[in-house]
Amino acid sequence: MKKSERMNQMLRFINQKQHFTLQDLMQEFQISKRTALRDIASLEEIGAPLYAEYGRYGGYRLLQQMQLPPISFNTSELHALYFAMQALRSFTNLPFQVSFRSIHEKFLSALSENQRQDIEQIQHRVSFRHTEQIRDSEHLEFLLMAAVQNIVIQITYQHIRSSSSSPDNNSNPDKPKPGIRTIQPIALYAMKGYWYCQAYDLGKQAYRVFRCDRITSCEVTDIEPIPHINELNLQDTHSLWKPSADAIPFKCLINEAGVELFQQEPFPSMRIIHESGTDTGLTGYAYLVGSYEAHELEFIIRYLASFGKTIKIMEPNTLRESLRQHYLDLLDHV
Numbered sequence: 001m002k003k004s005e006r007m008n009q010m011l012r013f014i015n016q017k018q019h020f021t022l023q024d025l026m027q028e029f030q031i032s033k034r035t036a037l038r039d040i041a042s043l044e045e046i047g048a049p050l051y052a053e054y055g056r057y058g059g060y061r062l063l064q065q066m067q068l069p070p071i072s073f074n075t076s077e078l079h080a081l082y083f084a085m086q087a088l089r090s091f092t093n094l095p096f097q098v099s100f101r102s103i104h105e106k107f108l109s110a111l112s113e114n115q116r117q118d119i120e121q122i123q124h125r126v127s128f129r130h131t132e133q134i135r136d137s138e139h140l141e142f143l144l145m146a147a148v149q150n151i152v153i154q155i156t157y158q159h160i161r162s163s164s165s166s167p168d169n170n171s172n173p174d175k176p177k178p179g180i181r182t183i184q185p186i187a188l189y190a191m192k193g194y195w196y197c198q199a200y201d202l203g204k205q206a207y208r209v210f211r212c213d214r215i216t217s218c219e220v221t222d223i224e225p226i227p228h229i230n231e232l233n234l235q236d237t238h239s240l241w242k243p244s245a246d247a248i249p250f251k252c253l254i255n256e257a258g259v260e261l262f263q264q265e266p267f268p269s270m271r272i273i274h275e276s277g278t279d280t281g282l283t284g285y286a287y288l289v290g291s292y293e294a295h296e297l298e299f300i301i302r303y304l305a306s307f308g309k310t311i312k313i314m315e316p317n318t319l320r321e322s323l324r325q326h327y328l329d330l331l332d333h334v
Contacts, residue, residue, distance in 0.1 A: 003042075005074065006031075010039060011048065014062055021059035075118065082107065082119055083126065091133045095144040095188065134193035135213035142218045143197050147185040150230045152202065152223040157181050158214040178216060183208070184225055187234040192265065198237045200229045207240030207268070241268035247291035250300070251314045254288045258310030262288060267303075287314075301326050 006029055013028060014020055025036040040060065044050055049063040073081065085104060088094065108116060139155075146153050158178040183199040190196070195212035202223065232240070247269075254262070259272055270290030288311060292300040301322050304311060313320040 003039075007039065007042060007046075010043065014043075014048070014050075014060070017062075019053075019059060019061045024059075075115065078111065078115060079119065079122060083122075086123075091190070095140040133190075133195075135211075137195045137212035137215070139215050139218045140188065140195060140212060143185050143212065143215070144188055146218075146220075147187055147197075150184070150225040152182065152184045152221050152225050154180060154182050154219050154221050155210070155215050156217040157210060158216055181208075181210075182221065182223065183210070184229050186229065186232050186237045188212070189234065198234070200226060200240065202226075206242070207237065209268075238268040243269060243291045244293060247293055248316065248319075249291045250289070250316060250319050252288040252304065252307075252311040253314055254286055254307070254311045258288070258307050259286060261307055261310060297322060 010025065010029065013025075017024070022033055022036045022040075025031065025039065026033060029036075029039075031039070040050065051061045051063050053059055053061055085107065108119075111119070142153075145151075156178050157180075182202045183197075184202065186198045186200065188195060188197055197210045197212050197215070199208055199210060200206075201208040229240075254272070262270070262272060267290070269292065270288060272286050273289055274286045297319075300319070304313065304319075304323055305326055313323060
């Protein structure tokens with residue numbers, strides 16, 4: 001890292017911490033003690049109001065907030081920002097509705113001529129071929145802010161008869177549609193052209209995942225949020241998922257290609273396990289294990305069928321026979 005760039009980052013670092021030590025600077029910027037001392041001297045030369053404190057708990061203190069210089073980006077950072085914007089172009093809905101064209105024009109206008117030429121050259125060498133957004137979701141910003149602010153909300157959720165395409169794995173297809181649900185949103189994520197909301201369903205007292213385009217209305221409630229849900233984030237929400245007492249366990253042999261397919265579309269009711277000393281005689285294999293509810297049979301069959309020859313159902317036999325029948329039904333349409 002160039003010294004000028006390090007100085008800019010250091011100004012922001014100390015402006016945020018207010019009190020810091022040489023060790024803080026050495027760890028944050030991976031520099032030696034001698035370099036840290038020189039950098040402090042350089043900061044004082046450009047007018048940073050630093051005060052040295054001596055003693056066991058000494059260090060440096062910022063006497064007052066500084067007026068920070070504008071943020072500057074190096075060439076690699078500019079490229080990363082530009083292509084992050086390009087990656088979002090396929091979404092017709094984002095949590096915060098903004099004009100991509102306006103941001104794009106402002107971004108390019110702030111670049112030098114050489115930087116614009118670099119980006120134009122790279123633009124013809126890179127493309128993002130991921131799934132386009134399939135359905136619009138009207139309430140993304142409302143759902144996101146409810147998750148951020150730990151607010152319990154009431155939604156109108158449009159169910160469908162077929163459980164095969166609903167990520168709300170324990171929904172009852174025989175219930176009236178649409179239905180009213182009281183939820184505490186936890187996080188949003190996008191996958192394969194759809195936005196999903198991970199939430200805690202207060203009525204069912206269970207973790208659920210809702211497809212955002214099926215949420216037709218949202219409103220704030222006066223219900224107090226659940227404290228332990230407040231602490232959850234996108235990484236640990238699946239820890240809330242628990243199968244019912246009637247859930248049917250399954251186990252499939254899966255190869256490396258199948259593991260990659262699972263990683264593209266994982267479900268909280270399933271996981272990959274690796275076992276040593278199997279009697280299959282095959283190398284590079286693992287198991288896909290999980291459970292499904294009785295009314296989810298159509299969903300689990302279609303899901304497992306998407307793995308093709310990368311999996312083999314070990315148990316239960318009823319699931320294996322159902323998949324076999326699924327393939328026979330497909331042959332009738334050929």
